[in-house]
């Protein structure tokens with residue numbers, strides 16, 4: 137458990153933040169670091185634990201006052217031990233009752249369904265052309281047989297005997313910081329306060345089912361790695377007539393070993409032997425639309441760039457495409473045979489000032505060599 141950084145910094149709040157701001161900041165962090173969203177970040181768990189530790193202290197007025205006066209050491213002297221949580225999901229259950237994305241499980245009015253986060257991985261060429269990416273995920277859906285009330289059609293629904301119709305049970309949980317009384321959702325009625333006399337056979341009386349859902353996501357041309365697409369209403373079903381949550385699709389663009397992306401431009405490198413660079417030649421270069429022939433002018437210098445206009449990535453939401461920049465890597469021949477060596481010597485002997493002079497100044501040459 138890292139202890140170096142400040143608890144306020146970990147949550148990104150000011151030192152005079154009130155309880156509500158602290159809670160909000162922690163919930164936001166928890167959503168970001170939740171393993172469903174952040175499976176690509178191996179440090180997410182550690183980051184979350186660090187944030188949870190900060191939250192545990194700052195959300196408790198007494199402990200926060202101790203921390204403000206004496207720092208983390210003061211807390212340890214006072215018998216505070218950083219939490220020893222088990223699995224990642226235990227932590228989320230401890231803080232959010234297993235419902236970090238949902239709107240809480242209390243009974244009563246409509247509750248919006250939870251959001252779902254999935255990842256779609258596409259190729260660079262698909263990012264350039266735009267594509268339809270299929271994503272599959274488990275979503276909570278309303279049972280179509282009982283329309284969510286959990287009763288076999290035509291049978292009555294009664295008040296729950298276990299919770300007396302309140303939908304909640306009060307439970308005492310032991311945590312590393314002492315006992316916490318927490319209202320939990322009634323395990324018999326699931327928070328509705330009412331139970332069907334004959335549970336719906338399709339959903340077992342729960343009114344909701346988990347279903348594997350496959351959705352085709354329109355990925356716009358020009359999207360970058362790490363961008364998110366939100367599909368409104370494609371998350372988990374709401375409760376008590378609440379609206380469904382949203383689906384967040386994190387788009388990952390696979391690296392293409394032929395190209396480096398630079399904004400809307402693509403950059404590639406081609407080898408041209410020194411004699412051909414001197415003579416001029418035509419070479420084949422890869423483009424997203426297939427190989428293309430490119431004329432290399434005589435006398436091209438190392439790392440000079442040739443540009444194929446409009447062969448880069450499309451700009452997102454603008455029609456114009458970027459360029460493909462072709463960096464010419466002039467290769468000096470190695471391991472010469474005796475004959476090649478003689479030819480090279482004759483060439484070298486014949487070269488004069490005229491052949492080597494360039495209009496380019498030293499500064500401009502340096503800039504090019506340094507990739508400026």
Ligand SMILES: [Zn+2]
Pocket residue numbers: 279280281282283284286287336337338339340341342343344
């Ligand atoms: Zn049902």
Ligand SMILES: [Zn+2]
Pocket residue numbers: 296297298299300301302303304322323324325326327329330
């Ligand atoms: Zn109940």
